[in-house]
Amino acid sequence: MTTIRLTMAQALVKYLSALRVEMADGSVEPYCGGVFTIFGHGNVAGLGEALHAERERLPTFRAHNEQGMAHAAIGYAKAHMRQRIMAVSTSIGPGATNMVTAAAVAHVNRIPVLLLPGDTFATRAPDPVLQQVENFQQGDVSANDCFRPVTRYFDRISRPEQLLTALPRAIQVMTDPASCGPVCLALPQDVQAHAFDYPTSFFTPEVIRFRRPPADAFELSRAADLLKSARQPLIVAGGGVLYSQACDSLRTFAEAFGIPVVESHGGKSALPWDHALNLGAIGVDGGPAANALAREADVVLAVGTRLQDFTTGSHALFANAKLLSLNVQPFDAGKWSGVALVADAKVGLAQLTAALTGWAADAAWTTRAKTGAAGWVARVTELTTHIPAEGTLPYDAEVMGAVRDSLNDAGGNSGVHDVVVCAAGTLPAELHKLWRASLPGNYHMEYGFSCMGYEIAGALGVKMARPHQEVIVMVGDGSYMMMNSELATSVMLGKKLIVVVLDNRGYGCIQRLQNATGNASFNNMLDDCIPEGGEASRIDFAMHAASMGADAVHVKNVAGLKSAMVTARAAKRSQVLVIDTTHTRTTAEGGCWWEVGIPEVSARPAVNAAHAGFVAAKEHQRI
16 A cells, blocks of 8 residues: 655645535536635644645635635535535634634535634643633533534544544535535644655545435335325425426426425525416515415425425414425424425436326416416516605615616626525515526525625625626625625635625614514614713715725615616626615515514513414414
């Protein structure tokens, strides 16, 4: 056996740079698109030296915030439909713990990312070192143990030869369609520099090919029988449709049997927005046509969805329907005592198609779905092209229409070239209902963890994955303030983003939820948060963005935004467009109940009334 003597860090980087993956179109690409890192003690000497040596084959990117760069890696993997990844390296201590929130984002959303935090010394000779977490009861605990509950696989490399087992295992987890998610390899800083005679064969790994598990024969037969019993079936498309590259299969299946399709946040863009059977968004922030049919469906086929409470209306929206879950992950397929069909979405839909020959949904149901879908498309046009009266602040729908239609003014093809990125606040609800996505992946929403601050950083990763598309960030002032530093990174890397900041002067979404549950307005809008001796907030978002190198402008109205968008599309560097909006108006159509804990006892009559409504609504919840 031939060997090569390398440090553990050198071996890790050499292995990553050698990995190749077969993409859905048959092409072979590097599996790891690069490494984001902020160097510090714990990774600069060992891993830093290794990254420099391999920089031509495995590029290294510098960021400004550890959470932000991990968000960028998540955005990159999601935009690649989980077929490619990025790695993220940090120093020990705060560098590592800054990534924990991003790890949770990836964990909840089932997105692969390789986390490589530096760790304290395996020898413990210099303990305690700078930034070390000392646990009084457990001597082997470090800050990196925070990653254990928010990763699919965790390992601490305490000897250089352990990499031979741990690294391929980490890759296996990230490339398994069922277990896919973030992995963490904690790297003690002394072990990074330790050498070992690694087999040369270790650095010629096989090309990664993603498995597509078929359905069990019994489960398939049971699922087909259930669907054949349906007269008014409904398909809920989740993110698994996109990750399985099953969008064409979904369309073929829906058309063959006349089944209407509704979309979760993760599944939006699985069908084009104008497909005759696409009723659009479902759930708490769903459209009226989708939710109306969801309430009346007799069988719901959930494809590749986690059945999150926003999708199911806290399990009250289609509580009376029989549930069939087609999912590659048994944990998700078996939720809420439904009928499980454990399989890859693309393969499972093909198997169901063959098993359902001769059956179709009731023609009247299909016709009603098409009528509802067309009606909602027309209403969306009205909402997003409405011009607010002079002196009236616009709301999100009117802003979205200006952003969308600016592509036509710029001579483009609306909806084809834009990827919209968002994560938190009111915007996800409005985008879910109203944004028009024509191609898979053109709607990029982080709504599993709904992490404020994901937007700009995640969009950077999307742009790195899809440089040929315009990546548009829709972000509220609250999320912008949470994290904006990777805007500077986008300028530094030459990865142009268009960031539209909707400034409603506070946490408008939570303010409305606060009021809807009977509570007084408190601690949300900026003007309500000024203590004695304080002063009103005077944040100038355009000036702030310009200070980080972006071109930035504060537009006066919707017409000004549309004009600025045309200019922004023609620009080469990142653009930030700020517009004042109102938090008091939202799209009234659609929506359904969402369970929020409301106090049983309160001195406020409005809270007591809200609690009574909460109790009544729970009667309709699936148990």
